[in-house]
Amino acid sequence: AQSVTQLDSQVPVFEEAPVELRCNYSSSVSVYLFWYVQYPNQGLQLLLKYLSGSTLVKGINGFEAEFNKSQTSFHLRKPSVHISDTAEYFCAVSAPSGNTGKLIFGQGTTLQVKP
């Protein structure tokens, strides 16, 4: 079984500052890793995903994440945030074996960008 822990429930940051949202996972098998963003009253939108290969993954809106297998982490970073980045961010995993592709989500991190 897999599980995901997002280490911060809320992250306040000033506009144009860098930010890191932390995600650790637990799994006995290799996993695929995802970051989704949820704006108020909307569904989830994929920011980026790690399937294999380079451990540094670049996504949309200037976000990137680094897969660290030894630390079982997949932290999300952005060098300079904007007010519009204020949203809920979810880290998720899925297991390559089997064919359901079900996503297992963390509890979410609220990013609050202040002017």
Add this chain to the structure above:
Amino acid sequence: ETGVTQSPTHLIKTRGQQVTLRCSSQSGHNTVSWYQQALGQGPQFIFQYYREEENGRGNFPPRFSGLQFPNYSSELNVNALELDDSALYLCASSPGGGASYNEQFFGPGTRLTVL
């Protein structure tokens, strides 16, 4: 290209009633997954449908059931509603039979309130 749509947007029911939620998948997608997102939590996988058959199920009781139609749209039915069923219900569609590496595209969700 039309994205994932869900109806209704909001719904209020009383305990013990039954509810049906609807989802239209994105064009070209043959797999639909349903998730329950309680307030302040990450989404939890309910089940997935592929080719009109259930293709994986999370830890939800049998009173949660679903259907997928030949056009790949889907319904989620919940019988004997309980207060804890109050949540945002998210539908996600994907191509390729639910393979784990495929992106799941989420709809805006249906907010269900059980009184």
